Structure formats: structure tokens, C-alpha cells
Amino acid sequence: MRMRQKLQLYQISVIFSMVFALIGFSYNTWRLEVTEHNSNIRLACFEILKELAALEQLVYIAHYDGDMVTASPRKGWIKVGLIQDFSYLTNEEVKDKAATLHTTWSNNWESITTSNQSVELIVRDIDNVKTNIKALLITLK
Structure with a gap:
């Protein structure tokens, strides 16, 4: 009888040990996945x-300095494209604002040297993306 109780106690402690090990492993795996996901978002945001x-x-150099060599629109297209590509690694708000920036750039890039309104629209959309990125970064844990 005494041996049977010891065996039952041993079996119960083994079961609890396995359950706790499984819970600990599951939590650790989940935490690593969340950390990796957040790290990818942070990197994309930066x-x-x-x-x-x-x-x-580039916009300011083109507008205020009139230097279209340093501020080539091709460089602007590359930057706008990269911003939009990286935005897919963030959230919907940043992605939407990056798409809006791309549209604004498409509609205004030719007139950034002469039009204050074009510069203001592009800079406004740049600021909107920045604001959404900052809000996203604050929410990461």
C-alpha cells in the first residue's frame, strides 16, 4: 500500500512537471515570436x-535651392517607393499614409521647384507618415 501511494505521488508529480514544462515552453515560444515581430516593425519604422x-x-533642396541635380526626382521616386515598400511591414495606418504620400508625390513631383503648394502637400504627407510611425512605435511591447 505504501509503495502504491509513492508511485501515485510520483506519477502526479511527473504529470505536473510535464504540464509546467509545456506551458513554459509555449510561453517562451510565443514571447520570442512577438519579440521578433516587434523587432521587424521597429526596423521598418526606423x-x-x-x-x-x-x-x-530632397524636396527642400529642389524647392529652395533649385538644385535638381542633388534633388533629382529619380531619387525622390526611389525614396517614396522604399517608404511604401517598408510600410507593408508596419500596420494599416502607416501603410495607408505611405500610399497617400506616394499619390501626392506622383501628382506634385514635377512642380516642387516652383510651387509652394506642392511642397506643402508633400511635406504634410511626410509628417502624417511620421506621426503614424511614432504612434505605432509607442504601442510596441
Whole structure:
């Protein structure tokens, strides 16, 4: 009888140990996945912020300095394209704002040297993307 109780106690402790090990492993796996996902989002956001700054600088050089060599529209197209591509790794709000920026750039890139309104529209959309990125980064854990 005494041996049987010890065997039952051993079996119960083995079952609980397995359950706790499974729970711990599952949590650890989930946590690693979330951390990796957040890391990818952060990296994409930082790359977008760098491209936004470069695009804004390009727009100002083209408009205020009239330097279309340094501020070539081809460089702007590349930056806008990268911003939109990286936005797919973030969330819907950033993706939508990046698409809006792409549309605004498409409609206004030819007149950034002469039109204050074109510059204002592009810079407004750059700021909108920045605002949404900052809001997204704050929500990551």
C-alpha cells in the first residue's frame, strides 16, 4: 500500500512537471515570436523615418535651392517607393499614409521647384507618415 501511494505521488508529480514544462515552453515560444515581430516593425519604422527625412531634404533642396541635380526626382521616386515598400511591414495606418504620400508625390513631383503648394502637400504627407510611425512605435511591447 505504501509503495502504491509513492508511485501515485510520483506519477502526479511527473504529470505536473510535464504540464509546467509545456506551458513554459509555449510561453517562451510565443514571447520570442512577438519579440521578433516587434523587432521587424521597429526596423521598418526606423528605415522609413530615415527615408522620410531624406525625401523631405530632397524636396527642400529642389524647392529652395533649385538644385535638381542633388534633388533629382529619380531619387525622390526611389525614396517614396522604399517608404511604401517598408510600410507593408508596419500596420494599416502607416501603410495607408505611405500610399497617400506616394499619390501626392506622383501628382506634385514635377512642380516642387516652383510651387509652394506642392511642397506643402508633400511635406504634410511626410509628417502624417511620421506621426503614424511614432504612434505605432509607442504601442510596441
